[in-house]
Amino acid sequence: MGKTAVGIDIGGTNIRASNISEDGRIIKGLKEPLSSSPIESAIALIDGIITDDTVGIGVGVAGIVDRGSGRVTLSPNIPQIVDISITRAIQERFHLPVVVENDADAYAYGEKWVGSGKGFKDFVLLTLGTGIGGGIIYDGDLFKGAAEVGHMIIEGEGVKCACGGYGCLEAYASGRAIVNKAVEAIEKGQDTILRACCNGNFYKLTGELIYRAALDGDNLSREIFRDFGRYLGIGMATLANLFSPEAIILGGGLLGAWDLFIELARKEFHRRTLAPLQQKVSIIKSSLGQDAGAIGAAGLVFKSL
């Protein structure tokens, strides 16, 4: 058997670990819900899939990563991981090279390596989940800025974001944002089938429930996804104006709602992107889905060797 690298994806909900071949195939994958000690969980998962052919371990983690030390310096969704050196903790146990990267950056690298981004030299990846993550492939390689595209400010005096700021894209076009909007509308007495969801406890609403209600023809839910599309289009226009990418690739858990938001997202995108820059941009879906982060983290290991 050829060389393998282990890719770990530590997200706000789950930890995924996959042993990946040199051509980007998953040999074995494991997953478990996020715990209070994610590093210990990751080490246990690595133990379950590592082989004698494994040459290194890549970790994608939801937060701002100090690439030199392998420490997470900010993570609103996984505070228990902040200020721990992930590199050191994993190296002490496995004695192999370790690469630590932001999860959306790892995702983008995975798409570039073996996914939808394979044929593009420049693209921006957006992960549409509870929040919004971003990764940028520039001139064929991972752009090493923070790429916190979810915190691009799109409304000067806008609503409060999970980061503590106001008017960020994530506060308008994420799973959390649409849930907040639905709850607010229900509290105002707006007519919607969402009211009957979760046994009447609408504080338990999720993006997926709103998506299903929209498919069932619920007007409020449909309007919420149209607004989501408009704001996503504004965000994508800014990214295109900044980076002139060949593609914008959309991934994450809300991708299933594509048909509910993409038309308005494209419309807004074309209205706001500078004409010569918008011609070449393809807006497409991620092809690796939930495995992209782990695949990309493993790909970064092969690249670093």
Ligand SMILES: [Zn+2]
């Ligand atoms: Zn923000």
